Amino acid sequence: MTLLLIEQILNGLQYGMMLFLMAAGLTLVFGVMGLINLAHGSLYMLGAFVCAAVAGFTGSFWLGLVASLIASAAAGAVIEVAVIRRLYARDHLDQVLATFALILVFSEGCRWVFGSSPLFLTVPAVLSGAVTFPGGLQYPLFRLVIIFVGLAVAGGLFWLIGGTRLGVRIRAGEADRGMIAALGVDISRLYTIVFALGAALAGIAGALVGTLQSVQVGMGEPVLILAFVVIVIGGIGSIKGALIGALLVGMTDTMGRFLLPMGFAQIMDPAAARGVGSALASILIYLLMAVVLVVRPQGLFGART
C-alpha cells in the first residue's frame, strides 16, 4: 500500500513536470505578449510527430528529440511572424479564434503528412527498464528522467528570466512594452524569440510524452486545456506559478484518480464506487481551478488583476 502510494506520488510528479513544460511556454507568451495561444497544444503534437517520424526513420530517439526541438521552435517562429504578430493588438476573442483556426490547420496538416494511424515511440535502451528504490519500489527510469528534465528546465528558466540579459528584457517587456522599445530593444525580435522558446518547450514535452502514449492527432488538446488550468491557478505570467500550479494539478489529478475510488469503496459497493470515484476524479482539477479563481482571481502567484 505504501509502495503503491509512493509510486502514485512519483506519477503525479512526472505528470506535473510534463504539464510544467507546456505551461511555462504558455505563461511566458501570455505574460510578455498578452496573447492567448490555443495553438500551443499543436506545437506539442508537432514535437511528438516529428520525434516519432525521425526516430522511426533513423532509429535514434536522440536524433528525433533534437529534430522535434528544432521543428517546434521553427514552427513557433514561423507562425509568430506570419500570424501571431498581427494578434497582439487585437482583443482576446480574435486571439482565441485565430489560434483555434491554427489548431485546425495543424491537426489536419499533421494528419495529411503523417497519416491517420497513431505512431509509436520506443524509449531508448539506455533509459528503459526500471530503477529499484531502497524499500523495494520499482519505478520506470524514463518517468524519472522526465521529472529531472522538468526540474532542469525549471532551473534553466529561472536562470534565464532572473539572471540573463534576455531575461531582463523579457521582464521589461512584460512591464512596459513601449518603454523598452523606446530604449532601443528590438521588441518584435524579442517576441519571436520568446514564442519560439515556448514552442520548443512544448515540442520537448510532446516528444517525451510520445514515448509514454501513442502519438496521434488531437493529443495536444487535453494537455493544452490542462496547461491553461495550470497557468490560471499559478497566476498568468509567472514561471514560479506555472511550476507550483503544474505540480498541484499533476498531484491532484493523479491522487484523485487513485484515492477517490478507494475512498468511495468504503461506503458503497465497488462497481458504483469506481464510477462515482472516477467521475469525480476527472473533474477535480477543474474544481480546484474554480475554487482558486473564486477565492483569488489573479491566481496564486499572479501580479496582474
Place this chain on the structure above:
Amino acid sequence: MNITRETVVNSAVLALLVLVPVVAQLRGDPFTITLATKVAIFALAGVGLNLALGFGGLISFGHAAFFGIGGYVTGILASHAANYEPLFDGAFTVNGTQQMLLIWPIAIVVAGLFAVVIGALSLRTSGVFFIMLTLAFSQMIYYFAVSWPSYGGEDGLSFYTRNQFPELNMFDPLNYFWVCFTLLILAVGLSAMITRSRFGLALGGARQNPQRMASIGIRPFWLSLTIFVISAMMTALAGSLYADLNRFVSPAMLNWHMSGEIMVFVILGGNRRLLGPVAGAGLYILAEHLLGQFSDYWQFFLGLVLLAVVLFAPGGVIGILTRRRGDV
C-alpha cells in the same frame, strides 16, 4: 422602417435557408433537407451565443456545456420514456417523455440553472480568466459525462425514435426543418427585442464602459448574468433539437471543440449582427460539405479561411456584404 443594406442581406440569408430545403423536397433529396436543418439548429446555438458574446461582450468559451446539457436532457427523457423506466421512483414518480413541447422547457430550465451557477462564479472575473473559467466549467461537465456510466459514458446515448410534436409527423424531414426554423426565427426575434429594450441598451453600455454604467447606478454584474443565462437557454434549445435530429447524444456535444465551433458560427457570419450566426452556420456547413467532397482534410482549408476572416475581415460575411464603399 428604413431599409438598410443589412436588412437586404438578412432577408437574402433567410430566403436562402428556406428555399434550399423546399427545392430539395421537390427534388426528393432528404439529405439536403437534413443539412438545412443542421444549419438552422447550429444557427440557433449561435444566436444564443451571440447574445452573450456579441451583445454582452462576454467571451464564453463554454457554450458547448449548454448545448450538450440540452442534448442530454432530451436523450435522457426520451430513453427513459422509450424503456418505460421512471426517472425517479420514490414518494412520487417522475417519468420520461417523448413530447418535444415538454422536453424543450425542461432542457431550457436545466441549462438555465447551470448557467446561473456557472455565470455567477465566472463573472467574478473578467478578460482571459472569464474565458478560462467558462472553459473549465464546460470541461468539468464534459469529463463528468465521459466517466459517468449510466447514460452511455464515452459511447453516448442513442434513442431510436424521434420525439413527438402535436399534429405533425416529425419523421418527415421537411416538417422537422420547419419546427427548427420557426424556433430559430423566434430566437432571432427575441434577440432583436432584447437588444432594443432598455435592458439591451444598458447591456451595451456595460459592454463598452462598465465603470460608467456603475456610476449611473446600474450594476453590470446583473446585466451580464441575465444575458449569460438567456444565451445559455437558447443554446440548450438548439442542443435539444440537435439531439433529436441525430437521435443520439454523446460527450462530443459537450467538448470544447463544440464551443469553438459555435463561436466560429458567430464570428464567420459577423459578431453582433442579428443574423450573423445564421450566415455563419450556413457557410460552415456548406464549407464542410463542399470542401469535404474534394479533400478529406477539409478542416485544413477551413482553418485557413477562418484565419483569413479573423485577420482581415473582422466584421464577418455580413460585415463584408453590408460595408459601404469608403468604409474601413
